[in-house]
Structures are given as C-alpha cells and as structure tokens.
Amino acid sequence: MAARCDGEQLGKLIFFQLSKQQLMYGPMQIESRIDQDQNISKDLTLWNQQGSHVLRGNVIALPVTGGFLYVESIYIQAAEARMPQLKKVVLAMGDRLIYRDTFEQALAELTGGAAPRGPAVATAVASSTPAAASASAPPAPALPAALADRISHLRDQAEQLAKDLDALEKETQKK
Numbered sequence: 178m179a180a181r182c183d184g185e186q187l188g189k190l191i192f193f194q195l196s197k198q199q200l201m202y203g204p205m206q207i208e209s210r211i212d213q214d215q216n217i218s219k220d221l222t223l224w225n226q227q228g229s230h231v232l233r234g235n236v237i238a239l240p241v242t243g244g245f246l247y248v249e250s251i252y253i254q255a256a257e258a259r260m261p262q263l264k265k266v267v268l269a270m271g272d273r274l275i276y277r278d279t280f281e282q283a284l285a286e287l288t289g290g291a292a293p294r295g296p297a298v299a300t301a302v303a304s305s306t307p308a309a310a311s312a313s314a315p316p317a318p319a320l321p322a323a324l325a326d327r328i329s330h331l332r333d334q335a336e337q338l339a340k341d342l343d344a345l346e347k348e349t350q351k352k
Contacts, residue, residue: 204236228256
C-alpha cells in the first residue's frame with residue numbers, strides 16, 4: 178500500500194497486489210543482503226574508522242513491473258565536516274544487488290544500459306480510504322520519468338543545503 182502526495186492525488190491510496198507464486202524480498206531482507214555482501218561490508222568497515230563515519234540512507238522501495246526496485250544511498254562523513262558525501266549507491270531488484278558510485282551507473286548496470294520500463298507491480302487499486310478499494314488506479318508514471326523527477330528534486334535540495342551551509346559557515350567566521 179502506498180499513499181500519494183502529488184497535487185490533486187494527495188491522500189489517495191494505492192494497493193499493490195503481489196504474486197503469491199514469486200518470492201518478493203522486503204526492505205529488511207534487502208538490508209540484510211547489503212550487510213552480508215563482501216564488497217560492501219569491506220568498504221563500510223574501511224570507511225567507518227579514524228575520523229570518518231558511514232551514514233546509510235533509508236531503503237526506498239519503488240514499485241516496478243515484476244517487483245520492487247530498492248535503493249539505498251551510502252554516505253561518508255568526516256569528523257570535522259558537517260555535510261556527508263555520497264559515496265556509493267546500492268540498487269536491488271529480485272536476486273540482483275548492484276553497488277556503484279552513482280545511481281545512474283547502478284541503474285545502467287541493473288538494466289543492461291537502459292532504464293527499467295513499466296510503472297507498477299501486478300495490479301494497483303486506488304482509493305481515498307483503505308476500506309473503499311474498488312476503482313482501478315490510473316497507470317503510474319513510467320519509472321524513468323518518476324526517478325528523474327525525484328533525482329532532480331533531491332539534487333536541488335542538496336544544492337540548496339550546501340549553499341545554506343556555506344552561508345552559515347561564512348556568517349559564523351565573521352563573528
């Protein structure tokens with residue numbers, strides 16, 4: 178189940194019916210797979226010592242045709258720095274786990290060079306309350322457009338945060 182938060186669709190719920198015939202990993206299982214991966218574990222151990230700290234972003238689950246695309250960002254923060262730096266991105270879909278420097282690199286490897294197609298898993302039903310789930314949902318936007326919009330929004334936020342931080346540091350130095 179997901180709640181929409183975009184304009185006129187605000188508050189509408191979407192229910193995804195998943196196949197009972199296919200194993201679907203959940204966010205906690207993806208976290209465990211990330212923790213158990215030898216390459217990721219080695220890097221996290223190396224980065225998480227002597228003046229630096231690893232910060233892991235929340236696992237984001239994006240419904241795509243045939244399952245979910247899970248995304249987790251891994252940041253490193255120096256003891257003296259306030260702003261963490263994006264170090265790696267992990268994408269997981271089905272049994273595949275991709276670990277790369279950028280989201281674009283990971284997505285290209287996961288999809289064989291092209292962005293995933295298709296908006297939703299199995300069947301989606303939309304309603305404004307959980308009890309009234311009878312109408313079919315309009316097709317969700319295609320994954321590449323939705324991801325591009327989200328990435329653009331996150332980059333804008335990061336740039337604004339960096340500007341605010343620079344301004345704050347300059348103001349503090351003046352005092």
